[in-house]
Amino acid sequence: MNEQAVIRPMTSSDVKLVYEALEREQISKPRAYVERCGEENEAGARVTLLALYKGRFAGWLHLLPVSKYPPFAAEGIPEINNFDVVPSLRRIGIGSALMDAVEKLAFGRGDIVGIGVGLYASYGSAQRMYARRGYIPDGKGVMYANTPVVPGEAVRVDDELVLYMTKRKQADKD
Template structure:
C-alpha cells in the first residue's frame, strides 16, 4: 500500500475525532485527556502532532516541554510521549514520520529530547523504534513511578516501569 503521510499540529477540531478514532481500536485515551492535551497546546506547554494517512487520522505524538520526570525537568529536556498509531496504519512509516517532525521541533528549541519507554512486550515496537533512531539510556537505570528502582526492590511490571532515553542533535 502506498500511503501518503501528512503530519500537522493538532487543532481544537481534532479533539472529538481523535477520541473516536482511538476508541474504535480500544486505545484507551479518555476524552478529557485529549481535551487537556489540546489546552496544553494552546497554553504552549506541549505540541501535539497529528498524522493523517489516506486523508484520515492515523496517529499522534506529543512533545511536553516540561517533563514530569524529574531528571528531564531539572535539565530542561523536553519529553516525547504518547505515540499511538492506529493498527491498520502501522508499518507504513507513520511513527517515524511523527518522530522526525517532533525531533526537529525539540532540537531547534532545546538541542536534546527524551522519551520514557515501557519494558514489557506491548512496548517492543517502540523500544526498537527508539533504538533505531539513536536514542540511548539516560544512565539512571529503571524507573518505577518516576523513582529509581534499586537492587532488591520489587516493582510491578506495567506502564509505571520505564527506561528513559535521550537523543541529542547530531
C-alpha cells in the same frame, strides 16, 4: 513515507476526531486526557502532532517542553511522550514520520531530547525504533512512576515501569 499522509499540529477542534479514532482503534485514552491535550496545546504546555493518512487519523505523539520526569525537567530536556500509531497503519512509515517531525521541533529548541519507553512486550517495537534512531538510556536506571526502582524492590510491570533515554542533535554536515 507515503505521500497520502500528513503530519500537523493538533488544535482544540481536533479533540472529537482524535478521541473517536482512538476509541474505534481500541487505543485506551480517556476523553478527559484528549481534551487536556487540546487545552495544553492551546496554552503552549504541549505540542501534539497528528498523523492523518488518506484523511483519517493514523497516530499522534506529544512533545512536552517541560518533562514530568524530574531529571529531564531539571536539565531542560523536552520529552517525547505518548506515542500511538493505529495498529492497521503500522509499518508504512507513519511512526517514523511523526518521530522525524517531533525531533525537528525538539532540536529547534535545544541539542537534546528525551523519551521514556515501557519495558514489557507491547513496547518491543518502540524499544527497537528508539534504539535505531539513536536514543540511549539516560543512565539513571529503571523508573516506576518517575521514581528510581531500588535493587531488590518489587514493582508492578505496567505502563509506569519505564526506561528513559535521550538523543543528542547531530551536527549538520555540509
